[in-house]
Amino acid sequence: MIVTYNWLKEFVDCDLPAAELSHLLTMLGLEVERMEELGGGMDDVVVAQVLEKNQHPNADKLSLCKVDNGKEILNVVCGAQNFKAGDKVALAQIGATLPGDFKIKRSKIRGEESCGMLCSEKELALSLESAGIMILPEAFKLGTPLFDALGTKDTVFEIGLTPNRADCLSVVGIAREIAAKLGKKVHYPGLEVAETGAPIDTIAKVTIEAPELCPRYTARHITGCTLAPSPAWLANRLQAAGIRSINNVVDVTNYVLLEYGHPLHAFDFTLVAGGKIVVAAAGEGEKFVTLDGQERILTASDLTIRDGEKGVALAGIMGGGNSEIGEGTTEVLLESAYFNPSAIRKTSKRLGIHTESSHRFERGTDVAGLTRALNRAAQLIAELSGGKIAKGIIDVYPHPVEPRVIKARLARINAVSGLSLNAAEVQDILERLEFEVKQPEPGVFQVRVPLFRVDLEREIDLVEEVVRLNGFEKVPATLPQASVFSDLPSDFQRLAARVKDLLVSQGLSEVINYSFVAPASCEKILLSADDVRSNGMVLLNPISDELSVMRTTMLPGLLDTAVKNISFRTLNLRIFEMRRIYLPAPGKELPEEPLYVSALLTGSRDLEGWNQQKGEIDFFDVKGIAENILGELSIPNVSFSAESLDPYYHPGKACRILCGNKVLGSLGELHPTVQENYGIGTPLYYLELNFEALLASRKGKGAAQVPSRFPSTFRDIAMLLPKELPVADVLYCVKGVKAPELEGVEVFDVYTGGNISAAEKSVAIRVRYGSKERTLTDDEVTRLHQRVTDALTKKLNVSFR
Template identity: 85%
Template sequence: MIVTYNWLKEFVDCDLAPEELSHLLTMLGLEVERMETIGGGMDDVVVAQVLERNQHPNADKLSLCKVDSGKEILSIVCGAQNFKAGDKVALAQIGATLPGDFKIKRSKIRGEESFGMLCSERELALSDESSGIMILPEDFQVGTPLFDALGTKDTVFEIGLTPNRADCLSVVGVAREIAAKLGKKVHYPGHEVQEKGAAIETIASVAINAPDLCPRYTARHITGCKLAPSPAWMVERLNAAGIRSINNIVDVTNYVLLEYGHPLHAFDFKLVAGGKIVVAAAGEGETFTTLDGQERKLTASDLTIRDGEKAVALAGIMGGGNSEIGDGTTEVLLESAYFNPSAVRKTSKRLGIHTESSHRFERGTDVAGLVRALDRAAQLIAELSGGVVAKGMIDAYPQPIEPRVITARLSRINLVCGLSLSAAAVKDIFERLEFEIIEEKDDVFKVRVPLFRVDLEREIDLVEEVVRLNGFEKVQATLPTASVFSDLPSDEQRLTSRIKDLLVSQGFSEVINYSFVAPASCEKVLLPEDDFRVKGVKLLNPLSDELSVMRTTLLPGLLDTAVKNISFRTLNLRIFEMRRVYLPVPEQDLLDEPLYVGALLTGNREAEGWNQAKGEIDFFDVKGILENLLADLNVPGVSYSTDNLDPYFHPGKACQVKIGNRVLGSLGELHPTVQENYGIATPVYYLELNFQALVNARKPKGSAQVPSRFPSTFRDIAMLLPLEVAAEEVVRCVKGVKAPELEGVEIFDLYTGGNIPQGQKSLAIRVRYGSKERTLTDDEVTRLHQRVVDGLQKKLNVSFR
């Protein structure tokens, strides 16, 4: 919000210097972000009088003038043609700095010396346009600084308001705060409207078809208007606030908006069909062209102002080009209304329109003060355009809004403030803020809050008002009391950190993606329509269409991250995410939110280098990463199955991770179609684990075992078996021989093709035998080894090579 020092002083008697006033506003919670002096540092621009104007001897379009600066007679070269000898003009003397950091120096122009510059309004930033130098009134005294003579020297304050302080989006609102702090009264501008025309009811009518979106609508009619430029004082104040002057009628609506903080709109009444105003929702798909020339497509949730035939304005946002004030306007219908903040905010956001009007309506305006703003604007329009105001006004107010009544306890105020204020002091603060005390009993106040304070809803809000007006600086600093205790992480928290550390130690980087995904993400990872994960929860107010559904799997987010990295030529990726997914539960409102670990790999196994073998990541790299993780977490008894794989995995290159019938997760290469959907050319591998299943599968770590002092013996077995028999079954069969001397088994060779019969594979295992009590004899090992061989032949029907 931008206000000026002189404008504020019209509403409140304040003898504070601008710097002191800036500090006062900031301490009231209205932080002054910028303070600028209009005409400051320009005292070298003075009122001067042209004594002589002669033709420049060396230039046809230049004049050589003798100018009285009040101190001396100066020779000035000037190119303007709109002045004569005897005129009083604005002279920028040598050393002056004009707006735009333009410094005036002694110069020689076409052979003649010039000791200053005669200025135009544009060069002094007093106007956007000028046709020549500035001609001043004859009664101005020569030698007086120009801005002192004009009375336009002022200070501009730019206040950074928090969204809840809608009441201070006006000069009156800021003045009201100053008056409350200084204990003074606000001088509201006079607005006695001279009504001379016919009764307004015979001219126009107003109907509100959506009272929930527009509780109140008022209007006045002015005829006999004549469009003209606005007076200088109004233009200067609008310019100071960053608003461009248009004409005397439109400028009045902007001026009163700044003054009272209540938006108004002026219609060319001749363009309002039937003289009717109807406040109603737009038709679904209706198009409407706003004042900026843009055609807008409306929905049934958009509130419009309509005449007897069509929409003429977007309520609270912008008027329409079909009813705007133009050169031929002579009759004006002036609107002052209150619109529902959420309705204005919704339409403004959807259409991407932000105006001074919508900015205020979105935050809440004063429904009780809109008549005052209407009368003020009607009075000014009549004065500046020569118009006549019709008798009476239309005030459609079907459901009056009552002010809030809030109870405040003195004990609570002092407890929160850390002060010892008396009831009289608190009462005085409330009255200075224009609050009405309707009851005071046992140091408990019942306060009726004025409607312009839309931000006050609870007792704590009144406590804040007391602190603000009493002075934040009077609140003593105290140290809070707190109990110190140790909050050790839970087992699950430690396990979470441990899993992340293990993955990072194997070259992974953690990523954190949004919990929201695009609706098409499930389709891109090939989940069928009947999969429960496709029915993700949709957000009511999404950030965008691409982030509108709660994720049911980590895979789409990791793939999106991989695509972004690959686009920046980071081709060797190991990334993981440990986050929750949001799964719908049939016939329940609450979601299941399990924690999952998702890891994605693509590219080469090692970074490229002369001393590294080049090879792409494969299935066994991912399986090895999983085995390291399970071993560290002490999750024994894991098996792998190719049943019930998710459709986003490559058939034959993926598996489930299980303990008994419980599924821990899955791993493998992603389906080529998934990779194609994401535009990834190289194979991508994915590992997914259910965190809670890992927690449940962990076993307590036992004590360390002392290694045997006696040597072990190794026996190898090479066998032929059908391709469909998993190597894991062979290992399980060997371990099924219950003997303490059987210390371990491992697979060291797998071969197919060549001389191996079709449909079979060659598998070689190495069995380790040993004892902690003695060295086993050859006969003992042979007998035990024969039991292993017999078991394999009997259970798996293998043949030995």
Template identity: 45%
Template sequence: MIVSLKWLRNYVDVTLTVEDLVHRLTMVGLEVEGVSALNPHLQGVIPVRVRSVDPHPRADRLHLCRVSDGEREYKVVCGAPNVRAGVVAPLALPGTEMPNGMVLREARLRGEVSQGMLCSQKELGLGEDASGIWLLPETISLGIPLSRALDIEDTIIEVSITPNRGDCLSILGIAREVAAICGAPLRYPSVVLEEKGSAIDGRASVVIDDPVGCPRYAARLVEGITIGPSPRWLRESLEAVGLRSINNIVDVTNFILMEMGQPLHAFDFDSLREHRIVVRRARGGERFTTLDGVERTLFDDTLLICDGAGPVAIAGIMGGLDSEITSGTSRVLIESAYFEPVCIRRTGKKIGLRSESSYRFERGVDPEGVLRAVDRAAALMAEVGGGVMAAGRIDVYPQPIEWPVLSLRVDRTNRFLGTRLEASRMAEVLKSIEMDVRELDGNRLEVIPPSFRPDISREVDLTEEVARLVGYDQIPVTHPHVELRAEPLDPHFRMRQEARNLLAGAGFFEVINYSFIGQESLRRLMLDSDDARLHPVVVKNPLSEDQGVMRTSLIPGLLQTARHNFGHRNDDLRIFELSKVFLPRAGEALPAEPHQLAGILTGKREPHLLYGGEEEVDFADAKGIVESVLDLFYLEGVRFADEALPPYLDAGQAASIFCGGEWVGTLGKLRAEVQEAFDLKKDIIVFEVDFDKVFNLKQSHPMFRSLPKYPPVARDMALIVDENLSVQEPLDYIWGQKEALLEQVEVFDIYRNPQWGKGKKSVGYRLVYRSPERSLTDEEINDIHSGLVRKVLDVFHATLR
């Protein structure tokens, strides 16, 4: 909204400086986007009197003029045909930037100095006359800026209006806010109705067929007018807010639009067939040519203004080509109406047409301001057009709009705003914007919002009005008392983070795959038909077939990631994922969502040739990684066994992980058939751990234990056993004897020799003994160790190497 400060002062006494006014407007919710002087170039233009005019010695059409501003004389070269001694004209001084962008400089024209330029109206942007210099009135003050001499000095303020504040899309609307800010009264323009013509009744009529789209329609008739240019005050007012003067009648409608925010339309009364107005909905496919000369196809929800034969305007948006004001118009019917905002907004979007009128109708105009606007327009048209106003007016208002009666609780408002305002103070600020306020008691106000504020419909809206009018900067700043307390991290989350950090330290990269996978990728794992993982939750509207089910394992996603990397020549991989899988539960609508940890290793053990060789990762690498992860949980009784192996692992290089007799994961080399099904060109080692199970088995962190005082004693046991005997079984048996002095058992060697016969191997076990109370003797240890050896040899039918 462009506001002329000079125009604004017609309705309110502005007691603030421009800077303070801009600040206060912004603080009440009307953001000011820019402030500028009107016609700033006129600061360098002054009225001067021509003292003498002599012919130019070297140019037939130029003159040498001496002009005076009353104190100083200037030499000016001028080619205007009407320049003569004694006239007063505007002189643009050197340094002035003209409306066309040219910056004047003192110059020599055909050898003669010119200290400026005598200007025409068009050169100054103040008119269309370019036939000669602008001859100013003889009584005008000399030597002062032309804008001040002509009394056209003005400040233009550009205000950004939010969609809910349609009442501020007018000079009066802004003046109302300024009056509330300054505590000054608002002066509405006086309307003097001289109804000298015959009565309008019987000569024109209005029928509303759609009272929903058009709740109110008013009209007045002015006869005997003469179409011509507008008076200076009217042209200057419109030009100040960026509107071009057209003629006196159209300019009045635009003046009321900007002054009151009420769009009007002036019809050539003689072109209205049957001299009547009908407001109706369009028929689907009906065509109509608007003022811009475009024929438009209408919709069945388009609101039309029609005469006795057909449409003459699209309601609230634009008039028609056949009923516009022309130079021969002598009788004008003025339309002033209230149209339903949603109806106008919908029509404007459908037909792709917007106007200043529709912009205001879409945001809601004042239904009660319809009559005030039509009366003022009729009075102004009679004044500037020399016409006669017909007696009476038409006002069709079949269903008057009822305005809400709101209750404002003072204590609640103060609690919301953090203020301590009295009821009387709240009533004062609400009355300043023309609300009807009545104090019921010390804590309640009864408020009826004015008709131009349809955005106020609830108590909280009144609270907002109190806040912005009192001043947001007047609301005290308080800080809530908040107890700062850091909540401990969720233990499960903390363990997930520790596992991630450990794997990252071991050279792994974390990947995050989609929770959606393809059913086929699960089948490629060669799972048994009764395996629950083959019966996942199905996605109703999958993005693609490859994302049709919820994953029941992290392995397919990791294998597809590996294939993608292989395709980009990244053959040495260590990646993992720690996330949820979705396992169906019998009789349950929703699946279980346990966390699982899975990873794959492939390629060289040390990819960088400078630090490593050509060795590739194997089962032992994956086992070491898994053991490091399990160490985070301080588990007891962890063992690896070749039982309960998944079908997608090579049984010769795989193991299941057990803790306390409970299965918690697997690791091993990917089976060749599975590798081929996933189109993988390299061997892959896979590990998978049920993270939730491991977390539930987690032991407490061991406390500090002092270093042993007494030395250990080590003894070896090298057994020759059957090839198919697992290394773990003798290890478990030795621990199972619960020898008090046995501190540690580990495998130190596996050896095969053909001399022992087919299907035999040697496994070396190192047993470490220690007492916390004394040093052990060789004889004591030998007796204990010999006993353990005899038991192992007997149980496993082994021999010593």
């Protein structure tokens, strides 16, 4: 919010130096981010008079002038042509510094000496545009500093407001704060509206079809207006606040917006069909052209202002090009309304439009102050344009809003703040803020909060107001007292940390992605519409449209991370993430939030080096990582199945991880289409484990096994089995033989082709036998081995080679 000191002083008597006022505002919670003196340091720009204006002897487009600054006659070269001898002008003398750090020096221009510069309004930052140098009133005294003569010396304060302080998005609001702090009264403008036109109810009509989005709508009608440039005082005020002057009618609406903090809109009433205004939701897909010339596609949730035929404004945000004030406008309908903040915020964000109007409506305006702003604007428009104001106001207010009443306790105020205020002091502070205060019993306040303070809802808010007005510097500085203790991590936290450490030890790097993803992410990883993970929870107020759905799998986030790294030529990736996902729970409002650990790998298995063998990461690297995690957590009876795979896996190159009938996760190469959707040309390998399912499947703590002191014996078996039979079934069959002497089994060869039929494959396994009590004899090993081969023949019907 930008305000000027002179403007504030019109509403509150304040003679503090600008620096002290800046400190006072900051200590009230209205942080002054910038303070700039208008005309400060520019006393070398003075009122002067052109005595002679002659053609420059060496340039057709330049004039050589003799200028009187009240002390001496100076030669000045000037390129403007909008002045004549005898005019009073603004002269920047040698040594002056103009806005933009432009220093005036004695110089020669085309061979003629120039001892200064005749200035335009733009060069002095008094206007955004100017057609030539400033021509000053004849009454101005020569040699007077220009800004003193114009009466425009001022100080601009740029105040950084927190979103809750919507009441201070106005000069009146900030003046109200200063007055409350200094114990003074606010001087509100006198509102004397001369109603000389016809009754307004014979001219216009307003209907609200969406009262939940527009609780109140007021309007005035002004006819006989003459559009013209705004007077200097008005244009300068707007210029100081960073708003371009347009014309006297539009400028008044902007002026009152800054003064009262309530947006208004002026319609050319001759363009309003049927003479009526209807506040209603837009039609789905309706097209509307706003004042900036952009065509907007609206939805049924957008609120519009309509006439008898069409939309004429996007409510609370921007007017339409089909009803704007322009050349030839003589009849104005002035709108002052209250719109639902969340509705305005939603439309503004969706359409990407942020205006001074939407900025205020989004935060909440004063529903009780509509008519004050309306009357103030109508008064100024009639005064500046010569128009006549119709008798009466249209005020559609079907359900008046009552001010909020909050109970506050003196004991609570002092306990929270550490102060020792009495009841009279607290009541005085609250009344200075224009609150109505009653004490139904000693030490208890019933505070009726005015509607312009939309941020005050609870007792603690009133505590803050008391502390703020009393002075933050008066709050005693004390150290907080608290018992410090440390909780030991839970088993869940300890095991999660172990899994992370294990993954890092295997060369993986942890990443952290957003918990929300793009709506199209499920399609990119090939999840069907009927998959529960395709129905993620949609955020009501997302950061952006690309981050608007809670993730149901961590794969999209990891893929986005991979894409970004690969684009920077980081081609060898080993990343993991251990975070929660959000799965819709049928019949429940909130989702389930299981903890998952997921990893994504691609590129070379080893770092490049002269002694490294080149090899690409494959399925078995990822499977090894999964087996290490399962082993670390002591999960028994783990099996792998290639059935019922998720669609984002490559068929035949992925598997699910099971513990009995419970699914623990899955791993494998991603489907080529997924890689194509993300623009990645190298194979990607993915692992995901449900950490909570892992912990539920643990058996014991996985105590270390003492190795045997006696040697083991190995026997190999080569067999033929159907090609589609998983080798894992062979290992499960061998492990199923109940014998304590059977210590382990592993596959050491798989062969297809050659003299092996196309329907079969050759598999060789090595079985290890041993005892912790003695060395086994050959006969004992042979009998054990026979039990193993019998089990393979009986259960899997394999043939031995």
